[in-house]
Amino acid sequence: xxxxxxxxxxxxxxxxxxxxxxxxxxxxxxxxxxxxxxxxxxxxxxxxxxxxxxxxxxxxxxxxxxxxxxxxxxxxxxxxxxxxxxxxxxxxxxxxxxxxxxxxxxxxxxxxxxxxxxxxxxxxxxxxxx
Numbered sequence: 001x002x003x004x005x006x007x008x009x010x011x012x013x014x015x016x017x018x019x020x021x022x023x024x025x026x027x028x029x030x031x032x033x034x035x036x037x038x039x040x041x042x043x044x045x046x047x048x049x050x051x052x053x054x055x056x057x058x059x060x061x062x063x064x065x066x067x068x069x070x071x072x073x074x075x076x077x078x079x080x081x082x083x084x085x086x087x088x089x090x091x092x093x094x095x096x097x098x099x100x101x102x103x104x105x106x107x108x109x110x111x112x113x114x115x116x117x118x119x120x121x122x123x124x125x126x127x128x129x130x
Contacts (some may be wrong), residue, residue, distance in 0.1 A: 070120030
């Protein structure tokens with residue numbers, strides 16, 4: 001049996017703002033945007049390379065979900081965007097206005113810098129040492 005994590009759900013406040021951030025600032029592809037009725041949509045984005053898990057942009061509904069916006073991992077890094085061109089991707093993201101919370105670091109495990117998405121969820125941009 002083969003298993004993989006194919007899609008993860010990420011709470012967002014507004015579909016269009018989230019699509020703009022992930023597609024225009026991070027360079028992801030809009031994989032799917034299906035109207036589910038009653039103002040709900042099935043919106044999936046993924047890195048252009050097509051590798052790894054996809055992200056379902058799920059509009060927060062109800063107070064508990066709205067309270068979790070930007071803090072789905074309790075303040076820790078939640079997602080890891082792996083690259084094989086750290087310097088190039090970092091430069092593009094800075095140019096596109098992505099908010100990095102620290103300068104790049106070069107650790108034993110690779111090159112890394114933490115950035116925040118439009119709601120404040122923390123991500124690592126990381127190029128693992130091979």
